[in-house]
Amino acid sequence: MVPPLLIALLLGLVEGATEFLPISSTGHLIIVGSLLNFRGERAATFEIVIQLGAILAVIWHYRRTLVGMLAHWAGNPSERRLLVSLALAFTPAAVVGLLLHHWIKAALFNPLTVATTLVLGGVVMLWIEGRRPSSTTGDVREMSLRQAVGIGLAQVLSLIPGTSRAAATILGGYVLGLTRPAATEFSFLLAIPTIVAATGYDMLKSRALFSAADLPMFMIGLVVSFVSALLVIRGFLRFVERHSFRGFAWYRIGVGGVLFLMFALGLMRGDAS
Numbered sequence: 183m184v185p186p187l188l189i190a191l192l193l194g195l196v197e198g199a200t201e202f203l204p205i206s207s208t209g210h211l212i213i214v215g216s217l218l219n220f221r222g223e224r225a226a227t228f229e230i231v232i233q234l235g236a237i238l239a240v241i242w243h244y245r246r247t248l249v250g251m252l253a254h255w256a257g258n259p260s261e262r263r264l265l266v267s268l269a270l271a272f273t274p275a276a277v278v279g280l281l282l283h284h285w286i287k288a289a290l291f292n293p294l295t296v297a298t299t300l301v302l303g304g305v306v307m308l309w310i311e312g313r314r315p316s317s318t319t320g321d322v323r324e325m326s327l328r329q330a331v332g333i334g335l336a337q338v339l340s341l342i343p344g345t346s347r348a349a350a351t352i353l354g355g356y357v358l359g360l361t362r363p364a365a366t367e368f369s370f371l372l373a374i375p376t377i378v379a380a381t382g383y384d385m386l387k388s389r390a391l392f393s394a395a396d397l398p399m400f401m402i403g404l405v406v407s408f409v410s411a412l413l414v415i416r417g418f419l420r421f422v423e424r425h426s427f428r429g430f431a432w433y434r435i436g437v438g439g440v441l442f443l444m445f446a447l448g449l450m451r452g453d454a455s
Contacts, residue, residue, distance in 0.1 A: 184218050186399045192218070194232050194403035198410025201236040201377075202370060202418060204307065204349030204430045205437075209296035212343060213441065216293055216450060227391045230384045231400045235407030237377040240370050243415050247371070260323040267322070267330035267368075271351075272375045274334040279341055279380065291343050294452030297441035299344030304434030310353055311426050317361040322368045329358045333368065337376065344438075347373065353427070362422040370415060 196214050200207040215225050241248065255262045279286075319325045336354025340347035348369055355365030444450040 184220070187402055189218055189220050190228070190399040190403040191406055193220070193228065194235065194406030195410050197229070197232040197403075198236055198239070198407040198412075199414055201233070201407075201411055202240065202348050202373065202415050204303075204346050204352055204427060205434055206296070206300065206303075206344045206346035206349070207233075207236070208291075209300060209344035209346070212291060212296050213293055213437075223388070223391050224396070226384075227388050228396070228400060228403060230381055230388060232403040232407040233377060233381050235404035236411040237374060237381065239408045239411035240373055240415060243412060244371060244374075248374075263325075264323045264371075267325055267327065268372055268375065270327060270330040271334035271337065271368075271372050272379075274331075275337040275341060275376060276379055278338050280383075282341070283383070286341055292453050293441060293450055294445065295342065296344035297438045297445070297452075299342055299438075300434045300441070301438035303345055303349055304431040304438065307349065307353060307427050307431035307434070310357060311428050311431070315357050316359065317356075317364075318359040320361045320364050322360075322364055322371065325355075325360060325364070325368065329355065329360065332358045333365075333372070337372070347376065349430075362427075363419065366419060366422045370419075 193211060193214060196210050197207055200210045211229055215221055215229075220228075251261045251265055255265045319329065333351050333354045336350045337347060338350075339345050340350040351369040351372055352362075352365045355368055356362060360368065441450065445452050
């Protein structure tokens with residue numbers, strides 16, 4: 183049996199390292215949790231806590247941007263446009279997630295779904311990179327409301343585990359004319375209301391499952407998630423300035439292929455049990 187504190191360390195690292203990359207943090211948590219035999223209500227509650235660590239990291243990284251936007255939105259058209267764009271992009275996934283939350287958790291949160299969406303997402307990513315969409319918007323404050331709505335609709339796909347919220351929003355923005363850095367920055371900013379809302383909703387629904395005995399495990403996971411996410415955010419922003427997403431696409435296809443092989447060999451179950 184794997185010690186709980188080691189599970190906290192490993193899953194905190196997985197969450198922080200994958201939340202803001204286009205490879206699906208939820209998918210990786212489902213896979214690693216299954217391999218560690220850490221599943222069920224306690225695991226779901228733990229994942230809520232470590233997701234909070236990741237979102238605190240992006241809030242800290244963009245603290246000046248957030249303060250400037252909230253302090254000057256009334257008198258600064260650029261800041262107001264960014265705030266409206268984030269609100270528009272946030273709404274579609276929030277509405278669909280609220281309506282289908284229970285069905286998605288029950289029907290789709292399993293390794294087989296993750297393997298399938300990892301591979302499909304990787305193929306789509308390669309196709310988009312092959313098209314080389316033209317980029318007309320290099321600043322998130324200059325993006326159109328149409329682009330914001332389009333990114334919001336793309337984010338709905340990320341409700342399916344394994345799709346990746348980062349992949350859906352970054353590639354959605356890229357296809358709609360944002361440069362890779364601008365699409366990545368908007369994706370990170372959009373993560374704040376999206377993950378805060380999702381985490382808040384899950385915490386409210388699961389409040390009875392929180393136990394003082396789990397506090398050391400939860401704190402280790404949260405801190406590790408925060409630190410690793412902060413490092414990934416800063417590194418990924420530099421990466422997208424000079425590189426494509428093809429490496430992430432092949433990674434997704436490779437991991438998905440390994441999972442299908444494990445299912446075939448009986449080394450992993452494809453359902454959530």
